[in-house]
Amino acid sequence: MLINCVVYEGGTKLADIPVSEISEHILLPGCFVWVALHDAATEELDELQTEFGLHPLAVEDARHGHQRPKVEEYGSSLFVVLHLLESSEGNESVTSLGELNVFVGKNYVVSVRNRSKRGFVDVRERCEREPGLLRNGPGFVLYALMDAVVDRYFPIIDALEVELETIEQQIFTKGAARASIRRLYELKQRLTLLKHAVAPLLEGATKLHGGRVPQICAGSEEYFRDVVDHLSRINTSIDSIRDTIGTAIHVNLSMVTIEDGEVVKRLAAWASLFAVCTAFAGIWGMNFEHMPELKWRYGYAGAITLIATTCCYLYYRFRKAGWL
Structure with a gap:
């Protein structure tokens, strides 16, 4: 579904245009077109491939989805794939995994959002409020999209850290070890989703x-360095949390x-207590003939007392000894 198709010139918005007029505007000097799609249909991708001359392999990846984060x-x-991690309202735990595919050329940006409800209207508004930076062209738009996606990872990592701290406080609570292990494994699964989104993107963003920086990104290198810095911080936090989870699991298993x-x-x-009773009862229950205590008047009372x-x-x- 087409969200919008806008042409920009010199860092300012000219107009919203239909897809059929894209080819007319991208030929104008100093202009570029930004097209945003949500769960794009095959026909829409084919039309944009024709308009912008998108590489067929990149279009195929965007069409099928479920790609590893990358910069190609x-x-x-350029073709960039980013993972969109989303959570339910009021809960920062990861509940769904979407995808953002971005095609970037010298005079166009095509962003295709799949399996995600949260859009990037705020990113477009931010770019339009900064015409001096938007004048750098599609490269700055790519940075703005990547920066927005990466910034959405921070609340998730914070929520994971808070949840881990809560579990750690319950580790030595009697009877809570088994439940804590289950919560730790669930936390580890969500952390793995975040790791799969961050680690490959960190590798690609360093390019x-x-x-040799791609010509499209020339003039925006310092902004991409900021994205890499954010990704490095998140990746370090993920490794730290993962180590803590491993330690917590071992402690919980020890508690179990x-x-x-x-x-x-x-x-x-x-x-042992019942064994004593059984031992005495077994001895006096053998009924041997020569057992004097069996004929003793106080034998029963003495046996019970003993x-x-x-x-x-x-x-x-x-x-x-603390056994009972």
């Missing part, structure tokens, strides 16, 4: 500010083992 050069044009050991000790203590005394002593010792 096709001659004098846009150092070494300790709790199981406590149960085993209690069962062993009670089994069993009770022994059990009480063992109970005291187990209680003192």
Whole structure:
């Protein structure tokens, strides 16, 4: 679905135009066209491929989706894939994974947003408020889109850190170890989604500010360096959280083992008490002929007293040792 198709000249907006008039405006000196699509149909991508001369391999990637974040050069044009991580309202935990495909040439920008509800109207407004920077052309628009996507990662990483801290506070709560392990694995899965979005993009974004910078990005290198800096910070935080999660999982598993050991000790203590009763009952239940105590007038009372005394002593010792 077409969101908008706008032509810019010298950093200012000229007009909204239909797709059929794109070829007329991109031939004008100092002009470039910015087209935004949402869940684009095959026919729309084919039409834009014809209008801008987009590389067929890049169009195929955008059509099929589910691509790894990347920055690829096709001659004098760029094709950039970014992952869009979104969360439900009031909850920063990752709930869906979208994708933004950006085609960039010397006189055009085509952004295709897939499986995502949150648009980039604010990015267009920001660019139009800064005509001095927008004068740099499609390269600055690419930076603005990448910067917006990366900035949306920060609330997610903050939410993951807060959730991890909450779980850590409950690690030594009795009986919470098994539930904590499940929450930690769920947290690790969401962190993995973020890692898959950040790490490849960090690798690709470094091409846009150092070494042989694509001509399209000339004049905007320092802005792309800022994006790389943000990605590096997020990537470092991800690695730190992942290490902490691994440590927390080991601690929780140790707590489960300790709790199981406590149960085993209690069962062993009670089994010992019953074993004493069973041992005495087994001895006096053998009915041998020469067992003087069996004919003793106070034999029954004495046996019960001995069993009770022994059990009480063992109970005291187990209680003192912390087994009961």
